[in-house]
Amino acid sequence: MRGSTAGLADGVLNPSKDAHGVLLDFLDTILSTVVVGPLVISYWRGTWNLMDLYLFPNNTILSAYASLTIGVVGHIVFTLCQDTLKQLHPNHHRITFYVISRLYTAVYGVICINGWRGGWQLIDSYTTPKVSTVLLFTTLPALCLTFLKTLRNLSAAPFTISIDTPNEYFDVQTMFKTSGSRQPLYYILDCCFSVLIIGSLVVFVWRGVWVFLDLVLYPSDAKLSAWYSLAIGYGIVFITFALQPVMRWTCEKLTGFWRLAIADVFLFFSFIGTVNAWRGIWQLLDNYFLPDQRALSDWLTHGVCFILLALMNCANTVLVRGVFLDAEEPGGKCVIFPVYYIRLYFQKERTKKNQQALDIMEKDEGANCSLLLEKPANNVVVVKNSNEKVAPQ
Numbered sequence: 001m002r003g004s005t006a007g008l009a010d011g012v013l014n015p016s017k018d019a020h021g022v023l024l025d026f027l028d029t030i031l032s033t034v035v036v037g038p039l040v041i042s043y044w045r046g047t048w049n050l051m052d053l054y055l056f057p058n059n060t061i062l063s064a065y066a067s068l069t070i071g072v073v074g075h076i077v078f079t080l081c082q083d084t085l086k087q088l089h090p091n092h093h094r095i096t097f098y099v100i101s102r103l104y105t106a107v108y109g110v111i112c113i114n115g116w117r118g119g120w121q122l123i124d125s126y127t128t129p130k131v132s133t134v135l136l137f138t139t140l141p142a143l144c145l146t147f148l149k150t151l152r153n154l155s156a157a158p159f160t161i162s163i164d165t166p167n168e169y170f171d172v173q174t175m176f177k178t179s180g181s182r183q184p185l186y187y188i189l190d191c192c193f194s195v196l197i198i199g200s201l202v203v204f205v206w207r208g209v210w211v212f213l214d215l216v217l218y219p220s221d222a223k224l225s226a227w228y229s230l231a232i233g234y235g236i237v238f239i240t241f242a243l244q245p246v247m248r249w250t251c252e253k254l255t256g257f258w259r260l261a262i263a264d265v266f267l268f269f270s271f272i273g274t275v276n277a278w279r280g281i282w283q284l285l286d287n288y289f290l291p292d293q294r295a296l297s298d299w300l301t302h303g304v305c306f307i308l309l310a311l312m313n314c315a316n317t318v319l320v321r322g323v324f325l326d327a328e329e330p331g332g333k334c335v336i337f338p339v340y341y342i343r344l345y346f347q348k349e350r351t352k353k354n355q356q357a358l359d360i361m362e363k364d365e366g367a368n369c370s371l372l373l374e375k376p377a378n379n380v381v382v383v384k385n386s387n388e389k390v391a392p393q
Helices: 019-054 060-080 094-126 131-147 184-216 222-253 256-288 294-311 331-335 342-368
Strands: 372-374 380-385
Touching: 019 060, 019 094, 019 222, 019 256, 019 294, 019 342, 060 094, 060 184, 094 184, 094 294, 131 184, 184 222, 184 256, 222 256, 222 331, 256 331
Parallel strands: none
Antiparallel strands: 372 380
């Protein structure tokens, strides 16, 4: 779910300011907040609850440790094996690629959720549910993420859409961006640090804000609490999207510490909206979607939502993988959320048309090189191409 705009084309990051560009931005925002975001949240809710039902349901501690083991081992294995998986490409084995890639996402999604579930439930088991304790175990990890310049890894849908592009399908960015082929030992350590340290800090902060809301936002009425959380979350989400142009302009004018500080404050504000939106949708599903048939409810949100995301070509949005650094993009691009979907489609179509036009021009130039040229003495030179001539007859 984490995302960065680093590496996106300038045509995407610097969209036109005409009505067409504004409309595409609006449609991408609506798609991310109303369609992709709820589907991702529902998938996580269903998968998480299925683990509650089937993974040592009578032993909470054992279930949590089992989930944590699945998550940590799975994360490290998939991160270490990404170079091998990148050898798959639809240009060579199209059907094989699509089968393996979607299976990869389905398995990796369960691994991600198990890693979070295990850490989350172990924190619940070994700490007291008091506001002071929750704030302590939330503030310290948040400060650590800020110090490490990795606060942006708190981001999730609806503030990110991960398109299932073949060239980047298996990419897992590590903290220090080391190379597995050049520095294998450092690469393994980098992978472990990214998964065990950064990943754990992110879980601590997410869990802390969520439990804080459980304790202070109508704790005696779960349904009312969920509705309030949903309203707060989507209120902040839409305010955050509306503030993007202003924040981008501000960060373009700033440099150094102040640019990083402003970007982090903005990203953390968006994170508060994200947690509220997730908590609201999650708990509303628990209370209203087949509450008397919990297993069926969980299986439906797990399976149907994943299939819909896969058909939309953005199934990788359910994954929590990779480490991104705060303000690593130049200028104001560090506060732009990667929710490009419809815009990328139009850019792809425009690129295809431009390539077709270039191909036609090249064919025309090739045809022009096959002209018959007449010389003064009625001698004719046949030019086959731009580099080869046939002697006068």
